[in-house]
Amino acid sequence: MRARWWLTGILGLAMSGSAWAAAVDTNPMNYDPQVRAAFKDFYNLDYSGAVELFGRYHAAHPGDPQATAYLLNALIFQELFHEDLLDTTFYANDGFLTGRHAVAEDAKKRDQIFALADEAVREADWRLSQNPNDVNALFARAWVRSLRCTYVAMVERAFGTGFRLATKARDDAARVLELDPNYVDAKLITGVYEYVVGALPWPFKLMIGFAGITGSKATGLAMLRDDGERGVLTSVDARTAIALFLRREAKYGPAIDVVEQLKNEYPHDFLFCLEVANLRRDAGEGMKAVDVYRQIQANNAKPGYFAEARMELADFGLGDALRGQRHLDDAAEAYEQAAGTAGVGLDLKIRSLVDAGECRDLSGQRQLAVRDYQAAIEAGPDTSRADQARKYLRAPYSGN
Numbered sequence: 001m002r003a004r005w006w007l008t009g010i011l012g013l014a015m016s017g018s019a020w021a022a023a024v025d026t027n028p029m030n031y032d033p034q035v036r037a038a039f040k041d042f043y044n045l046d047y048s049g050a051v052e053l054f055g056r057y058h059a060a061h062p063g064d065p066q067a068t069a070y071l072l073n074a075l076i077f078q079e080l081f082h083e084d085l086l087d088t089t090f091y092a093n094d095g096f097l098t099g100r101h102a103v104a105e106d107a108k109k110r111d112q113i114f115a116l117a118d119e120a121v122r123e124a125d126w127r128l129s130q131n132p133n134d135v136n137a138l139f140a141r142a143w144v145r146s147l148r149c150t151y152v153a154m155v156e157r158a159f160g161t162g163f164r165l166a167t168k169a170r171d172d173a174a175r176v177l178e179l180d181p182n183y184v185d186a187k188l189i190t191g192v193y194e195y196v197v198g199a200l201p202w203p204f205k206l207m208i209g210f211a212g213i214t215g216s217k218a219t220g221l222a223m224l225r226d227d228g229e230r231g232v233l234t235s236v237d238a239r240t241a242i243a244l245f246l247r248r249e250a251k252y253g254p255a256i257d258v259v260e261q262l263k264n265e266y267p268h269d270f271l272f273c274l275e276v277a278n279l280r281r282d283a284g285e286g287m288k289a290v291d292v293y294r295q296i297q298a299n300n301a302k303p304g305y306f307a308e309a310r311m312e313l314a315d316f317g318l319g320d321a322l323r324g325q326r327h328l329d330d331a332a333e334a335y336e337q338a339a340g341t342a343g344v345g346l347d348l349k350i351r352s353l354v355d356a357g358e359c360r361d362l363s364g365q366r367q368l369a370v371r372d373y374q375a376a377i378e379a380g381p382d383t384s385r386a387d388q389a390r391k392y393l394r395a396p397y398s399g400n
Helices: 033-043 047-060 065-082 107-130 135-154 159-179 184-199 202-207 217-230 235-248 252-265 270-282 286-300 311-324 328-339 346-362 366-379 384-394
Strands: none
Touching (some): 033 065, 065 107, 065 135, 135 159, 135 184, 159 184, 184 217, 184 235, 235 252, 270 286, 286 311, 311 328, 311 346, 328 346, 346 366
16 A cells, blocks of 8 residues: 555556446556556566566657656656555654655666656657647646656655645646546546645645645545546556545544455555555554464465565564554564565664564563664664664653
């Protein structure tokens, strides 16, 4: 699963089986069997396969912003997945906005992503210079801007830049819907924007200078529900955003229903499986959540069950669930397992170490707690979590 509240849902694209038959308007490319095959890989988290297929499609359709956007989407989410930034636990509270986090940005990947985004915007601009009412070009530009917004906000945490991109994306998508109200895919962008701006805390609006800009959570959810039911390209994405927003509002039952449906459509998507466990944990179903996390671990042991899995995310979630049940030693071990996973994202590593240290302190294992706190500080000395760790080095964590 994949607040960013403007950011999150501008995540990924989708093609649910029911959406293909919907009587809506969309770019004909979205029905191309090659595109559908590539998205099948994408939603099974075979990002390498999706990038390869979209790369071929991009090469075969020079100058088309939609083809460029397909590849951009796959590259961005491949990178976010590898940075452990697609677990909604990261966005389920406002700490994402206010804290200092550590992400090891790959400059080469960033340059590739930005170059591709610039290419797609130039292609869309040229088409719009020939026909200002080209809805396919407008949608492609909106999508590309929303994708770039997602990257700069999640990886670079440049919220001001991200918001400006999100606003431009919203304007393009709103123009699409003005020209063609039946172009349902555009409701992903307008719906996420409406919800996010309506949900952002007032101090954050002041902090990045867009007080006075308004949105509506109810309007946003209505747009996303329509897209989730009828969208051709963005149905899965819209439902993913709905689940995140419901989770933020502590409406766990409806959120679980949405994610279970997504999991049934894509049973080998590691993130949808993970989100079911996360939601059950947040809903207070502690041991049910533990069982789901352990089932993910068991499935991962089956060759080829997941095309790719970031098991540190499952280990971290398992730690949270066990901690909630007061199984502190087991929780600490799960957190430490997450932190020690090869290739773990830097922010998740630091979070896991601090949480492990807290569990060790609560169970009276002060020496092990100190070890975890010191490792967290060493991994990310300038982060909010490192500040916590320094505090607990001075005095053991007591649960307050």
